Amino acid sequence: MKTKIATVKGARDFYPEQMALRSWLYANMRAAAQAFGYQEYDGPFLETLDLYAAKSGEELVKEQAFVFNDRGGDQITLRPELTPSLARMVAARQGQLPRPIRWWSFGPFWRYERPQKGRSREFFQWNVDLLGVDSPAADAELAGVMAAFFRNIGFGPAEIKIQFNNRRLMDSEIAALGLTEQKKDVFRLIDRRDKLSAEAWDKYAADLGVTAEQLAGLKAMLANRELWRQSEECQAFLTAAAALGIADFLEYDPTVIRGLDYYTGTVFEARDREGEFRAILGGGRYDNLVGDVGGDRLPGVGFAMGDVVIGLVAQKYGKVGALRTSPSDVLVTVFNAETLPQSLQLAAELRAAGLRAEWYPEPVKLDRQLKYADATGVRFAAILGPDELAQGLVMLKDLANRTQTPVVRQQLAGLIQEKGRQ
């Protein structure tokens, strides 16, 4: 009797194929972050509920975090985001960490929400943060890391855009409209600009107590793609971005607000230009977060990118390619039971020479062994039969171009290494 036990809702199995995608993303994230001098770190996966209590958006913690009581009765949270942990870690060693602090991380996070395309309950997230620098150029550097990653995986500005806005700019605009008291509601209203119909949006605004005059001003503001010119911060940000060579990726959008409460300045959001998917990443400047968890005030800027949406976007745009699931450089085939130890020995010789070599563990038809190499992405097959053994040769087959050549056994490893580089 076979019983199937399902995975937890919103959790994913990573078969070698999916694992290869995750590893590919990780390798490119690491390359992008390290290119700018960022150091890898990580926080605990389990945190106290208190860490998130006053910080993140209310709903993120109260409604979307996995919270449980441990055996001692304490309330434990599976981390829904990394930034509060980062702030705590930095605050705890504030005096001894060299600044600026450039840190990045990639690990699992959990949010208890309804799974949909691009949203799961257990996901991996890339976090990149720069602390100790309060300048628009620092904000631009973060955009530079994003752009470097996009380029690493084959995306250009024609396919991906990095939208930005500035909370301080929006604060002053909202103040000018006399809406400061309803700021949070107005931010929420702005966030819904593209989601609601024009009528529904107007009604929503009216329900919030926005007057007709204020509404007109708000609409004018949101339609103004040049609004950034009124912010010195935005101007300096774009100047630095241009110097970094990433201006083509950037697009000012006054409707980009971001939900998290702790953002204070620049905010980011990256999307595919066609707009088919939800936001690929989000982030911004948070100047009070470290101080809020007990440290001295330390400005910071950062962003987070989940593995799910970028994986979908990369696959949609054909950037993923054929990811190999086998690490092997070469498959040693087996002719029959008598020659099997010889194949085993040849595989050992190849490994001793520094190659990653696997052998086919039973004497089945050769076409099956080659099909296996094909299916798992092993490029070379070392064919060892009675004819080759009698002559001290190995037939080296290159599955990539369907050629094969007899090779003196002692020269096999060197030849594979040489051809593998081509």
Added chain:
RNA sequence: GUGGCUGUAGCUCAAUGGCAGAGCACUGGACUGUGGCUCCAGGUGUUGCGGGUUCAAGCCCCGUCAGCCACCCCA
């Protein structure tokens, strides 16, 4: 947490309430030492799961689980 759509072979999908099908993949053979092509022969199955209605349920009804869509929120 709210509302809706879907669930059939490993994968992509068909079947009026009346005997479960196609393509790809897989296995064996044509090729007893050569992978993408061709041909032949074949497993392809608890129709997500549990109830109910009916002479009869993949199909209708209820529940449940999962995925997806719109909210909510957000990576």
